Amino acid sequence: MALSGNCRTNPKExxxxxxxxxxxxELNVGGQVYYTxxxxxxxxxxxxxxxxxxxxxxxxxxxxxxxxxRYFIDRDGFLFRYVLDYLRDKQVVLPxxxxxxxxxxxxxEYFQLxxxxxxxxxxxxxxxxxxxxxxxxxxxxxxxDHRVCPPPSLVPADRxxxxxxxxxxGSCTMGRESQTDAKFRRVPRILICGRVAxxxxxxxxxxxxxxxxxxxxxxxxxRFYLKFKHLERAFxxxxxxxxxxxxxxxxxxxxxxNQHTEDKIWSSYTEYVFYRKRHF
Numbered sequence: 474m475a476l477s478g479n480c481r482t483n484p485k486e487x488x489x490x491x492x493x494x495x496x497x498x499e500l501n502v503g504g505q506v507y508y509t510x511x512x513x514x515x516x517x518x519x520x521x522x523x524x525x526x527x528x529x530x531x532x533x534x535x536x537x538x539x540x541x542x543r544y545f546i547d548r549d550g551f552l553f554r555y556v557l558d559y560l561r562d563k564q565v566v567l568p569x570x571x572x573x574x575x576x577x578x579x580x581x582e583y584f585q586l587x588x589x590x591x592x593x594x595x596x597x598x599x600x601x602x603x604x605x606x607x608x609x610x611x612x613x614x615x616x617x618d619h620r621v622c623p624p625p626s627l628v629p630a631d632r633x634x635x636x637x638x639x640x641x642x643g644s645c646t647m648g649r650e651s652q653t654d655a656k657f658r659r660v661p662r663i664l665i666c667g668r669v670a671x672x673x674x675x676x677x678x679x680x681x682x683x684x685x686x687x688x689x690x691x692x693x694x695x696r697f698y699l700k701f702k703h704l705e706r707a708f709x710x711x712x713x714x715x716x717x718x719x720x721x722x723x724x725x726x727x728x729x730x731n732q733h734t735e736d737k738i739w740s741s742y743t744e745y746v747f748y749r750k751r752h753f
Contacts, residue, residue: 494511494526495511496510496511496512497509497510497511498510498511498514498526498544499542499543499544500543500544500545500546501539501541501543501544501545501546501550502545502546502548502549502550502553503546503547503548503549503550503551503553504550504687504689505550505551505553505554505689505690506543507553507554507557509557511526513557513560513561514526514560515527516560516561517560517586519585520560520584520585520586521583521584521585522560522584524585548580548583548584549576549580551670551673551690552573552576552577552580553580555567555577555580556580556581556584556586556589559581559586559589560586563588564592565589565592565593568674568714569714569715570674570675570713570714571674572673572674572675572676572677572678572679573673573677573678574593576678577593578590578593578594581593633670633671633749633751634748634749634750634751635667635668635671635748635749636667636746636747636748637665637666637667637668637671637672637675637711637716637746637747638665638666638667638744638745638746638747639663639664639665639666639704639707639708639711639744639745639747640663640664640665640666640742640743640744640745641662641663641664641704641742641743642661642740642741642742643740643741643743644738644739644740644741662698662699662702663698663699663701663702663704663707664695664696664697664698665680665694665697665698665699666693666694666695666697667693667694668690668691668692668693669688669689669690669691669692669693669694669697670690670691671749672694672697673690674714675710675711675714675716676699676707676710679699679700679701679710680697680699680700681697681698681699681700682697684696684697684698685697704745708745711747714749715749715750716747716748716749717747717748717749718745718746718747719746719747719748720745720746721743721744721745721746722743722744723741723742723743723744724741724742724743725739725740725741726739726740726741727739727740728740
């Protein structure tokens, strides 16, 4: 990439710049800790990181620091790994059916990486990232299940293996004489259990993390749930990402509505376990 005139430095100035920072820089990006070489951060001089970390003055004291003294950047820590990958190799490797291309493109725009933005913006996609995800969210609106897959220029990485468990509770009220009078209640929510990174890869922006918001990608959770109500849609998303169902179980309980009627409330809880093998 051609450099603008104000980014050129002579050897003496470049030596002063490199001495302003350690060779290995420790970053805290949105709560995620990264270690990378200083040369990686300045590998694209016209980028935001290139400008900041190659400042001609000792700017190390100007940075926000976390309690452990790491340089703090208030951006998406999960997606920053792909920004670093691009700075290292000038290409990006995404998982198959990556659901957060729009958000990653916004990160690329923030860090002023126009070539990465181009990679993440195929010619046949001109819509806003918000147009890529439509679903029957909590407000009851119905939408298509169109999701954007990575463009051919993005080489898919080897998928990580792991389990994801999908669980849901349902109930109905049923009289003794006839099942035709059964009154079914809507499934309140679809629960997602498993490693956070896998859950985000599969469900992306359809995943509600409000009950467990601070989980790092390498940890596990049993408190995420989906913003839509259809199990079949969740199964389709898992299948598209290479998961197969390996087990399921269900339990049912019954209780009387009240002491004056024989109507019962039947409650069930069902779990479906999905697994994806590692591909080499």
